[in-house]
Amino acid sequence: MIIQLTPPTITPATIIPIACIRPKRRNGFNISVQPHANQTVVHCYGHGGSGWTMLFGSVQRAITLFELTHPNKKDPIRIVGAGCMGLLSAIELRRRGYQIAGIIGKEPYDGASWRASGYFAFSGNASTSAEAQLIRELVTTTLAEYKNIEEGGHAYLNPSTVRLLPTYCKIGSDAALCCEYLVKSGIMPAGQPATLDFGSVQHENFIRYYNYHIQTTNLMRQLMQTIERLGISIEYRAIRSFSQLQDAVIFNCSGLGSAELNNDNGMVPLRGHLIMLKRTAEIEPLDYIVQTVEMQNDDEENLYLIPKHELVTTEYPDGLPCAGVLGTTYAPTDDMSEYDIIKLDAMEFEKLIERAKQFFGT
Numbered sequence: 001m002i003i004q005l006t007p008p009t010i011t012p013a014t015i016i017p018i019a020c021i022r023p024k025r026r027n028g029f030n031i032s033v034q035p036h037a038n039q040t041v042v043h044c045y046g047h048g049g050s051g052w053t054m055l056f057g058s059v060q061r062a063i064t065l066f067e068l069t070h071p072n073k074k075d076p077i078r079i080v081g082a083g084c085m086g087l088l089s090a091i092e093l094r095r096r097g098y099q100i101a102g103i104i105g106k107e108p109y110d111g112a113s114w115r116a117s118g119y120f121a122f123s124g125n126a127s128t129s130a131e132a133q134l135i136r137e138l139v140t141t142t143l144a145e146y147k148n149i150e151e152g153g154h155a156y157l158n159p160s161t162v163r164l165l166p167t168y169c170k171i172g173s174d175a176a177l178c179c180e181y182l183v184k185s186g187i188m189p190a191g192q193p194a195t196l197d198f199g200s201v202q203h204e205n206f207i208r209y210y211n212y213h214i215q216t217t218n219l220m221r222q223l224m225q226t227i228e229r230l231g232i233s234i235e236y237r238a239i240r241s242f243s244q245l246q247d248a249v250i251f252n253c254s255g256l257g258s259a260e261l262n263n264d265n266g267m268v269p270l271r272g273h274l275i276m277l278k279r280t281a282e283i284e285p286l287d288y289i290v291q292t293v294e295m296q297n298d299d300e301e302n303l304y305l306i307p308k309h310e311l312v313t314t315e316y317p318d319g320l321p322c323a324g325v326l327g328t329t330y331a332p333t334d335d336m337s338e339y340d341i342i343k344l345d346a347m348e349f350e351k352l353i354e355r356a357k358q359f360f361g362t
């Protein structure tokens, strides 16, 4: 099957390079309940590049663990972190009858959740079979929620946040393996071999699947609106320690902030380089996903194209209309100086633009 696709427009005037950091944890995410001096701290952080894919399962697990140890609904709960994990935890706790003292975030729109592109993807890498089983459970619970949202059955998230999109994966790529897992689990129909035709170039050896695309900006906005509707306050200030808070119960959803707050030296800032594609009167939003691995300077490099309708960050608080996003890298930067990170960014953006232009023939 030959699929004709509109290539992205990649010119200096239509792109915005942005870097963002995944909250990766070396030994896997941390969902646990921990006594902390005279406080109970419930951790839910460290999901790296799969936070959207494990969102609902992770928050549900954190709350279930908490309920087993702390059935008292009288203690107000403080949430640290205003990313997707923190906002959803606050909403779900309130829906279960808990009182929320408020949410704390460092700055509006600062975390990975606002910047990320979003498709349903996870790495099956787990160090034990119990961990692999847990990942499967979290992914399956989350997928069921996205299906529910897409079908219009969700209590507070509407279908504009999630949709099934044609997803073209290079055979043998990690993205194709992830889709195959969903096919084998009976969640996704089998893929079809496809040749991609971008007008000036064609690529064989792709499979077309239908995978969930998460409109991360829309979803974050709807979570924020729900928080406001429930009368939960968000306060923006950086805390250095949980002991600064008077609350008896804290949900720690601080992502990378857990390196300091939970003294977790397993946290790794995993930098992702993205090229935002501007939307203009002439440039339509893109509505397909491509996932590939391409040779560049003798190395295998990832390349994806994912729709993203709007970028909201600390620099663009009012939102910038987008057609999509090109990505990405997975660069650990824990040992790098600021100067080296600036050099890395310049090099990775240039390489990413070059391989995208080559792949899409633009």
Ligand SMILES: Cc1cc2nc3c(=O)[nH]c(=O)nc-3n(C[C@H](O)[C@H](O)[C@H](O)COP(=O)(O)OP(=O)(O)OC[C@H]3O[C@@H](n4cnc5c(N)ncnc54)[C@H](O)[C@@H]3O)c2cc1C
Pocket: 020, 021, 022, 023, 044, 045, 046, 047, 048, 049, 050, 051, 052, 053, 054, 080, 081, 082, 083, 084, 085, 086, 104, 105, 106, 107, 110, 111, 112, 113, 114, 115, 116, 117, 118, 119, 120, 121, 237, 238, 239, 240, 253, 254, 255, 256, 257, 258, 261, 272, 273, 274, 327, 328
């Ligand atoms: C380039 C990129 C692409 C991605 N693509 C995908 C994808 O396709 N699919 C997918 O499933 N996932 C993807 N992800 C991963 C996903 O975005 C993250 O796993 C998820 O957003 C993490 O959410 P979070 O709420 O844990 O953390 P964050 O969104 O980072 O939020 C952390 C919050 O904690 C607050 N905080 C931190 N420290 C402190 C402190 N000391 N005091 C007060 N507040 C504090 C911050 O201000 C922020 O509000 C991607 C990520 C990136 C960077």
